[in-house]
Amino acid sequence: MNFDIQQVAKLSRLTLAPEEAAKLSKDLGAILDYVKNLEKLDTKNVEPTSHVLNLENVTRPDEVKKSAARDKVLKHAPASDGFFFKVPKTVSRA
Amino acid sequence: MSDLHLLTLKEAIEQAKKGGAADLVTALKNRAQKLNPSVNAFIGLENTSPIGAAASGALAGVPIAVKDNICVEGQETTCASKILKGHVPPYDAHVIQKLKNVGASIYGRCNMDEFAFGSSCETSTYGPSKNPWNLNCVPGGSSGGSAAAVAADMAYAALGSDTGGSIRQPAALCGLVGLKPTYGRVSRNGLIAFGSSFDQIGPITKTVEDSAILLNVLAGHDAMDSTSANVPVPDYTKNLNASIKGLKIGLPKEFFPKDSAGGMDKDVEKSVREAVEVLKGLGAEIKEISLPHVQYSVEVYYIVAVAEASSNLGRFDGVRYGARAAAKDLNEVYFASRSAGFGQEAKRRILLGTFVLSAGYYEAYYLKGQKVRTLIRNDFDNAFKEVDVILSPTSPCAAFKIGEKSSDPLAMYLSDIYTIPANLAGIPALSVPCGFTAAGLPIGLQLMGRAFEEETILRMAHQYEQKTLFFKQKPKL
Numbered sequence: 284m285n286f287d288i289q290q291v292a293k294l295s296r297l298t299l300a301p302e303e304a305a306k307l308s309k310d311l312g313a314i315l316d317y318v319k320n321l322e323k324l325d326t327k328n329v330e331p332t333s334h335v336l337n338l339e340n341v342t343r344p345d346e347v348k349k350s351a352a353r354d355k356v357l358k359h360a361p362a363s364d365g366f367f368f369k370v371p372k373t374v375s376r377a
Numbered sequence: 378m379s380d381l382h383l384l385t386l387k388e389a390i391e392q393a394k395k396g397g398a399a400d401l402v403t404a405l406k407n408r409a410q411k412l413n414p415s416v417n418a419f420i421g422l423e424n425t426s427p428i429g430a431a432a433s434g435a436l437a438g439v440p441i442a443v444k445d446n447i448c449v450e451g452q453e454t455t456c457a458s459k460i461l462k463g464h465v466p467p468y469d470a471h472v473i474q475k476l477k478n479v480g481a482s483i484y485g486r487c488n489m490d491e492f493a494f495g496s497s498c499e500t501s502t503y504g505p506s507k508n509p510w511n512l513n514c515v516p517g518g519s520s521g522g523s524a525a526a527v528a529a530d531m532a533y534a535a536l537g538s539d540t541g542g543s544i545r546q547p548a549a550l551c552g553l554v555g556l557k558p559t560y561g562r563v564s565r566n567g568l569i570a571f572g573s574s575f576d577q578i579g580p581i582t583k584t585v586e587d588s589a590i591l592l593n594v595l596a597g598h599d600a601m602d603s604t605s606a607n608v609p610v611p612d613y614t615k616n617l618n619a620s621i622k623g624l625k626i627g628l629p630k631e632f633f634p635k636d637s638a639g640g641m642d643k644d645v646e647k648s649v650r651e652a653v654e655v656l657k658g659l660g661a662e663i664k665e666i667s668l669p670h671v672q673y674s675v676e677v678y679y680i681v682a683v684a685e686a687s688s689n690l691g692r693f694d695g696v697r698y699g700a701r702a703a704a705k706d707l708n709e710v711y712f713a714s715r716s717a718g719f720g721q722e723a724k725r726r727i728l729l730g731t732f733v734l735s736a737g738y739y740e741a742y743y744l745k746g747q748k749v750r751t752l753i754r755n756d757f758d759n760a761f762k763e764v765d766v767i768l769s770p771t772s773p774c775a776a777f778k779i780g781e782k783s784s785d786p787l788a789m790y791l792s793d794i795y796t797i798p799a800n801l802a803g804i805p806a807l808s809v810p811c812g813f814t815a816a817g818l819p820i821g822l823q824l825m826g827r828a829f830e831e832e833t834i835l836r837m838a839h840q841y842e843q844k845t846l847f848f849k850q851k852p853k854l
Contacts, residue, residue, distance in 0.1 A: 286732060295687065296694065296722055296733045298716040307721075310786050311729055317787060318676040321745050324752065331747030331752060334604070335828075336561045337804030339601040355450075355467030361701035366505050368697055373707040 286311070382408040382530040383851075386587035389439045389533045396436030401533075402482065403441055409531045412854060415505045417488060418516075418526035422447055423452050424484035425807040427477065434480030441476055442485035442532035446493060446584055448567040449473050449483055450758070456569050458491045460718025462600045470567020471599045472536060474577050478592055488522030490718045492690065493543055493571045495519050497507050500722040507779070508551060509622060509852040510818055514776035517547030523581045526553040529854055534582045534591055535820045538568055542771075542796025547695035549583050549771035549821020552810045554838070554849070555581045557589045557796075560803035561606030563592075564599030570689040572682035573604070575800040578805065580852050584848055585839040592739050592831060595750065610827050614755040616832055617839040622660030623835065627764035628653065629668045632795065640794060641773045647818045648812030649770045652841065655709040656768075659840055664764055673749050675790055675815035676796045680733050680746030680799075687730025693718065727788060745808045750801050757802040759825045766837055769795045771808040771821035794822055806829045809838040810847040819847075 288308040292299045301305065353366065362369040381404035384392060389401055389673060403423065413419050413788065419442070427438050443449065447455045450473075455461040458622035471482060490500040498506040498521025500654065506521045508514040511528040517527040520537030524547035527535050537544040539557035548555025556579045563578045580591035598607040601642035632639055638646040657663055674842060695701035695714025702713035733742035760767060772792060782789045792836070804825055811822035826834040 285690055288728070289557075291524070291728050291732045291735070294735060296691075296711045296715050297727065298712050301634075303721075305725075306591070307725055307728060309730065310725055313496070313787055314729060315732075318680055318742065320676050321673060321680075321749055324673065324744060324749055326748035326752070329748040329751050332750040333747060335754065336604060336606060338561075338579060338604065338606075341571075343600050348777075352467050358698055359463065359465045359467075359698070361695060370707050371400045371710060373704060374765055375530075375706060 384437065384533060385542050385583045386533045386590055386628060387584070387766040389436055390435070393437040398440070398482065398757050400404050405484065405531055408529070409842045410633060412529050412531060412536070415507065415512060415632040416509055416525050416529050416531070416668045417504055418522045418529060418531060419485045420455070420488050420503050420522070421486040423486060425481055426482055427480040431478055431480045434478065436476065436479045437480040438480055438482055439533060440482045440484030442487050442523060442535035443473070443483055444487045444525050444535070444537050444539060445568050446489060446569040447473065447536055448569070449456055452486070453712065454569070456492045456684045457489045458718065458720065458723065459502045459700060460693050460714065464699045469569065471484060471601060472568065472595050475594055482634070483507035485526060485532055487520070487526055488663065490519035490521065491723050492686070493519040493538060493540055494686070494722045495540065496546055496789050497782065497813070498547070499779065500720055502720060505779055508818060509854055510552065511776065512636055513778055514690040514818065515550070517550035517772070519543040520581060521547045524548055524553055524555070524731050526851060527553055527581055527583060528552070530617050534580055534587055536578055537555070537581050538578050539800065540574055540682060540791040541800050544581060544828040545796050545806060545821065545823060546772050546793065549808040550776040550819065552580055552819030552850070553583060554585050554588045554807065554809050555579065556592065556831070557605070557799060558592065558596065558831055559805045561604055561832070562805070563595045564605045566599055566601040571672050573683060573689065574706050575682055575711065586617060588807065589617060589835050593760070599639045606829070608708060612831055613622045613832060613835055619835055619836060621840055623662065624766060624833070625662045625664055625764040626656060627666035627760055627767045628662050629671060629769065630665050630765060631668055631671050633768045642775070644814040645770050645774060645820050647820055652811040652822045653768065653811055655731065655844055656837070659844065666760045666764060666767070667808055668760060668798070670749065670752040670756050671798050674801055675754060675794055677749045677753065677801060679729070679790055680742050680794070681750060683726045683730035684743050685732050687727045689733065690727055703817060722786070750764070753798060754802045757798070757804060765833055767825040769823045770836065771795060775814045775816070775818035776832050777821055792809070799825050805834060807838055809842055811845070
């Protein structure tokens with residue numbers, strides 16, 4: 284199985300060192316070859332399973348409830364400012 | 378009494394109701410002080426005390442250990458990963474609330490494979506847990522710390538989570554009882570997600586009765602988990618001694634080929650076949666069945682579960698929780714935090730999951746995997762028309778040496794060959810001790826039941842356990 288490990292890494296938001304990329308590329312190749320076994324099965328008329336309970340549209344009333352979650356969450360955030368998570372700038376001037 | 382750490386959960390509750398739980402907590406702490414440096418079952422020894430009226434609840438202050446991927450409010454929860462170092466959840470998982478409501482003290486944070494990715498507990502950023510039966514061996518995984526803690530009598534019982542065998546396989550390798558409930562039986566709210574259509578929380582205990590006692594507390598509908606099942610919860614301890622005469626047990630011919638041991642080690646095959654005879658003696662009927670697509674379980678799992686995992690782990694990007702790497706812009710924060718924070722196995726599964734979901738490959742891999750999952754579910758539906766319980770080994774081999782399989786991911790994945798099918802089908806399954814190898818390592822027997830029929834497998838396992846009494850043997854520590 285041939286694939287571009289650096290492209291998959293980019294989609295995954297991971298930076299791989301060259302030796303890491305080589306090892307992971309080999310591992311993934313072996314696993315993808317192994318799962319090829321499934322090609323033997325005819326699944327043309329089979330519905331996919333995304334979930335085993337067959338639940339549909341589980342909803343609950345949209346009620347306002349008290350919660351201290353915001354303060355607790357922000358307390359342990361890597362960086363915050365007031366009510367917000369703080370991050371470095373997202374766009375740079377060209 | 379100096380042997381308080383040896384009690385079963387049931388005995389510990391009785392003891393606590395008579396004399397309070399403080400001595401029990403002290404006994405476990407002393408035990409952990411002595412053994413945890415060599416076993417490495419616990420990442421932390423934090424404990425909560427029951428508040429107010431809860432203290433007189435069903436668990437009476439008895440300590441329960443918890444895997445490090447189940448959120449406890451105000452207490453660091455890391456999934457044994459560097460990327461969640463310093464993460465303090467703002468709420469209790471539903472199961473933690475339930476335990477606290479009946480007076481349990483939450484005691485000890487159990488080591489695990491990073492994000493539950495593994496079958497050996499070797500991928501933890503805190504180093505591997507050791508198997509109390511042989512410290513050179515793995516305790517299994519991913520709930521390896523939970524199993525090692527209970528097997529070493531450093532905990533009376535522990536919570537684990539099971540996505541492809543992560544409760545049952547370590548229970549088997551450590552000589553314990555591990556139960557994965559039906560998907561939806563126990564709320565996943567507050568369990569840090571790996572494979573959302575597979576994950577279930579369940580107990581790892583010394584006896585089957587202990588497992589039933591804890592399931593009574595854990596099971597039930599939760600409005601905060603939209604995949605939680607609204608199905609009545611029976612008293613799982615009530616019918617443990619009801620006769621199993623006439624119950625039909627299926628032996629899948631794919632797991633038990635006529636002329637060979639199949640994929641299992643000789644010692645495992647021998648113990649499992651002896652277990653079949655014991656169950657026959659207890660009145661169960663044995664029947665050969667077929668699960669024609671079960672041989673494709675590992676393939677399906679390593680497509681569908683890693684796809685779900687790669688998606689679930691997208692949230693770990695250094696913005697809202699855990700560790701953030703220094704970077705000059707936001708995009709770099711994502712890359713740098715994730716690359717520094719995830720270990721090798723986590724990266725492997727994120728990459729694999731991202732690949733099978735990516736444009737051009739989605740249909741050939743992910744959709745194909747979901748379709749074969751349907752075929753495997755149908756196999757179980759058909760089999761359960763003929764039998765009440767399906768029997769297999771829990772693991773093809775007993776505990777292996779630390780390092781033995783860690784360099785070959787595929788070999789490691791294949792150690793879940795008997796446990797994965799129950800997660801694909803969403804059915805309940807448990808592991809109960811069924812003997813020892815020539816080298817003195819525990820072997821586990823797996824019983825799988827119909828959805829929401831935990832009672833049946835618990836009843837059968839309990840009577841098998843009381844007949845064989847393997848649980849009375851203890852590791853020499």
